[in-house]
Amino acid sequence: MIRYLAKVVPRCSRRILVLFLFIVLILIIHKLKKFDEYVSKDEERLDSKLLKNPNGKSELSIKDNRTVSVKREGDDKNPINSEDSLKSKTDGNSTGRRNIAQIPIDVRIKKLPGAVLIGVQKCGTGALKTFLNLHPNIRVARAEPHFFDWKIDHNATFEGEMKRYLKLLPRAFPNETVLEKTPEYFDMIDPFDLFRMNPALKLILLVCDPVRRTISAYLHNIYIGMYSKHKSFEEYVFDKDGEVIPTAEVVRRSIYDEPLKRHLKYFPRKQFLIMENTFLLQKPTLAMQEIEKFLEIPKFYTNETFYFNEKIGYYCINPSIKPVNSGCQAKYKYRVHPNVSEENLLKLRRFFQPNNDNFIKLVGNSMPSLKYFP
Ligand SMILES: *[C@@H]1O[C@H](CO)[C@@H](O)[C@H](O)[C@H]1NC(C)=O
Ligand SMILES: *[C@@H]1O[C@H](CO)[C@@H](O)[C@H](O)[C@H]1NC(C)=O
Ligand SMILES: *[C@@H]1O[C@H](CO)[C@@H](O)[C@H](O)[C@H]1NC(C)=O
Ligand SMILES: *[C@@H]1O[C@H](CO)[C@@H](O)[C@H](O)[C@H]1NC(C)=O
Ligand SMILES: *[C@@H]1O[C@H](CO)[C@@H](O)[C@H](O)[C@H]1NC(C)=O
Ligand SMILES: *[C@@H]1O[C@H](CO)[C@@H](O)[C@H](O)[C@H]1NC(C)=O
DSSP states (O other): OOOHHHHOOOOHHHHHHHHHHHHHHHHHHHHHHHHHTTTTTTTTTOOOOBOOOTOOOOOEEEEEESEEEEEEEEOSSSSSSSSHHHTTTTTTTSSSSHHHHHHGHHHOEEESSSSSEEEEETTHHHHHHHHHTTSSSEEOOSSSSOIIIIITTTOHHHHHHHHHHHHEEEEEEOOOOOEOTTHHHHHOOOHHHHHOTTTOOOOEEEEEHHHHHHHHHHHHHTTTTTOOSSHHHHHHBBOOSSSOTTTHHHHTOOOHHHHHHHHHHSGGGEEEEEHHHHHHOHHHHHHHHHHHHHHTTTOOTTTOOOOOOOTTTEEEEEETTOOOOOOOGGGSSSOOOOOHHHHHHHHHHHHHHHHHHHHHHHOOOOOOOOOOOO
């Protein structure tokens, strides 16, 4: 067969053939990837009749006596938010019995986030993201986009950058709020970028005891290979004289007042939901209901959403809602903390106290897990 081809097809067109096959392969891979994104959240919920064309256009046809076909051009800047506008874009003859509005149409579009989970790193943002992902009116970006902390190019136009940002976000229905989580947004960005992305943005900030956070971050940094597992917590956090090193990464990122102040320069306080992770861990239903109210989305979370897992000592998502891993976080998320002496813990608490006090003042709520000394 190949020999036959070799005889018939001249050398140069063989090259073209190979190139052509290569392009086809790329297109197939691209299509598969897009499909993966499409089914990412809720395969079970999406109508299987929904057909998707990966070029940002949606297309649906129903083979019937007459063929109804609906086409819509996807356009990031002109979100179609009502069925009325869809009807006007429809070229079908709607005098028939089938109402166009009853036909499932893929109206998902790319849109900028309405809410961002900005941090704090190691304060349970992963769990919160998983919980938020259950809500039918929230569309969560799967990975951490890390756009504003390292992908953004400040030399390029902001509008162009927003187009690049949209590529990292999932497509969402008009009734869904897009939400992304990047814990570095709290302390490692210029909040002005978030502000000009969406001045009405809602910011969710989960905080936790800075001392516990410092220890968690130390374990995390070992896990990601940034810290050596042969160096103790104390070696990273205390200097030769036993004083806390303020510039140590794990210490610096446990300081909450300064980053919050930077965000408050642009966003009014009412656009923040600031919550202690102890509340989320101990009363997940109440915590999620509070977040629902803040995001102004319909009620979804109930006492049945979570159950207390005696084995690990944390609440997990009811397996009937999320069967994966019994609805719990991955095992490594529940790391055993190293033993740190009482004396060193006290030193750390003393170190963080002024920043905590200042933070609580900025927040305006009491924050029991940040209050060490009465
Ligand atoms: C068209 O619809 C009519 C009534 O619903 C039905 O009787 C007929 O078989 C259909 N024709 C085709 C080709 O599907
Ligand atoms: C729609 O279909 C009906 C019956 O088939 C026809 O009488 C009418 O002219 C059509 N309308 C348009 C706008 O094509
Ligand atoms: C959101 O809209 C889509 C498409 O219109 C619909 O399938 C889905 O059920 C809606 N979700 C909610 C929670 O209303
Ligand atoms: C952006 O522009 C500044 C000065 O115009 C230049 O120094 C810098 O290297 C540029 N950065 C990038 C990423 O191009
Ligand atoms: C949910 O649980 C809390 C405490 O566990 C209880 O006070 C509340 O009444 C429960 N709500 C419902 C609707 O069952
Ligand atoms: C901490 O100390 C206790 C008792 O001193 C010991 O049982 C435990 O294994 C230690 N934990 C770690 C992580 O070293």
